[in-house]
Amino acid sequence: MSALRFGVFEVYGPQVGGTLSWPHPLSDSIDFADPERWVRLARVMDAAGFDFLFFADGYGYPIVGDDISADAVVQGINFSGYDPATLLPVLMRETSELGFVVTATTGIDHPVQLARRFSTLDAISGGRIGWNIVTGASQNAVAELFGHDGMVPHDTRYAMAEEYVSLARRYWEDAWSNDALVADRETGVYAQRSGIHRIVYDGDHYRSRGYYGAPPTPQRTPLLFQAGTSPAGREFAARHAECVFVQATTPSHTASAVADLHRRAGDAGRMTPLVTMAGLTAIVAETSAEARELADEFDRMQTDDVVATLYAGNTGIDLRTLDPDQTLHQVLDAGGPIGQMGTSNIERFLGTPDRPAPTVREILDELRGRGTRGFRLVGDPTEVADGVEELAASTGLDGFLIEPVFGTRDVAAFGELVLPILRERGRLAPRRSNATFRARMQEPSPVAPVS
Known part of the structure; x- marks a missing residue:
């Protein structure tokens, strides 16, 4: 039996996962501008034993045709939000063991700027920061911006x-x-002059020649996350990635990807x-009936417009403009945008033998109702805990990223009702107090059951 890791997936915006839930009375995600909302969430996670809070981020938004999607604006679908890296120091001061992961896109700035920012966050947190490396999302919107x-x-x-990553690591590890x-x-x-080293890098896309002014931090290099599936x-x-x-x-498809x-x-000699890890929407309540009612309420809020808005932002394809009885091959036959945006979310629907x-x-x-969400479990605490273990066994995954439907309510319910069962x-x-984020995530998997 092996230990599982658990994070929570969030955005510094109205809602998670490209689905619609912020208007629901149980959700507090519309209060995203209030730092106290995030302090409450971080404290709940730290007390419950979650491993980390993860923030997705990016400059893009859904585009339909050549303009921003009206539905994205009206319903808050992957539109509107702040820079989560600026929020993290507040949350780091309010927690003692919780790790934090923030997304930063390669190619937006120079690696030295990103390296200095993450060195600062690692120093402030005492070694509890991770970098989610992305090469871009909603690239059509980003190109315009x-x-x-x-x-x-x-x-x-x-x-x-x-x-970009190779140069950033040179600053962190060799300077x-x-x-x-x-x-x-x-x-x-x-500082000893003999211990300060000039970084010289001459690549096709980035160059650097100089000294890195940020002293080493507890981790030196932030824990490296990545989510590319192409x-x-x-x-x-x-x-490069330490956590993917x-x-x-489906469990079988995910198992193949893990393998x-x-x-x-x-092969890379790692x-x-x-x-x-994979995403998991877990709707849990004291009873199965209560959990399924919550799931039904969420499902009734979802529409074709919500789905199409998210898909357009990810792939550049507006499903509502296509023949509903044909496949995505109609886009390819017309010379559509495959290859530059959302390749995995296009290729997964092109069919296989x-x-x-x-x-x-x-x-x-x-x-x-799924959007960018991963697996879904609905039920009472034991049913959800059983489901988590079954998914881990069938996929080979080391953990799950909880994707809240109703904000802090869902995180607290999972932490209070499910994690104690899994701990038992x-x-x-x-x-482990005073351990770095990397040490906690990479510690040997086998653990003894609680007596």
């Missing part, structure tokens, strides 16, 4: 990310020797463990 002539091709973004920082009042020596994304993850978010479709990632990591391509109508039905079954690692 930043004044680019067009979208950067998918594989070029990964080539740029390779250099200061372990004994360089002295800070001795009696001698008046701040072949290029998996190769990148195998070389795997797309949750593929571990194979690629082995010596450090690779932790795999074992599964015919679904129609547009079937895609809308499949994605309704020996599925949670013992909490």
Whole structure:
């Protein structure tokens, strides 16, 4: 039996997962501008034993045609929000063990700017920060916002990310020797000159020649997360990521993706463990009937417009403009945008020898209420705990990223009702004070059941 890791997926905006739930009376996500809302959530997570709070982020938004989606604006679907990195220091001061992961896109700024920001967050938190590496999302909107002539091709973004991450790691890992920082009042020596090293990097996309001013932090390098599911994304993850978010479709498909990632990591000569996780929408209540009523209330809020808005933002394809009785091949036949945006969410619906391509109508039905969400469990505490263990066993995943439907209410319910059951079954690692985020996430999996 092995320990499972649990995070919570959030955005510094109206709602999570590209679905509609903020108007529900149980949800507090519309209060996202109030820092106290996030302090309450972080305290609940820290007390319950969650491993980390994860913030997705990006500059993009859904575009339909050549303009912002009206539905995205009206219903708050992947539109509106602040920079979560600026919120984290507040939450770090209010927690003692909770890890934090924030998304930052490669290619938006120079690696030295990102490296300095994450060094600062690692210092403030005492070694509890992670970086979710993304190469871009809603690239059509981002290209317009930043004044680019067009979208950067998918594989070029990964080539740029390779250099970006490699250079950032040079700053974190090579710029200061372990004994360089002295800070001795009696001698008046701040740092040893021999321990400060010039970073020289000359790549195709990034160049740097100079010294990194941020002293080493508890982790030096933030814990590296990544979620790319394309072949290029998996190769990148195998070389750099320490924790990978795997797309949750069916247990068998997810199991294949997990196995593929571990194979690629082995081929890349990785010596450090690779932790795999997937999204999980868990609607849990004291009784099954209560949980299913909550799930029904959420489902009744979802519409074709919500689904199509999210899908357009991710892929550049507006499903509502297509023949509902045809497949996505109608887009490819017309020279559509496949290859630059949301490749995994296009390719998954193109069909395989074992599964015919679904129609547009079937895609809308499949994605309704799911959005970018992963697996879904609904039930009482024991049913949900059983479901978590079954998913872990059938997929090989090391943990799950809880995707709240009703904000803090869902996180508190999972923490109060489900995590204690999993802890009693020996599925949670013992909490270790003063350990870094990396040490906690990478500790050996086997744990003894609580007696």
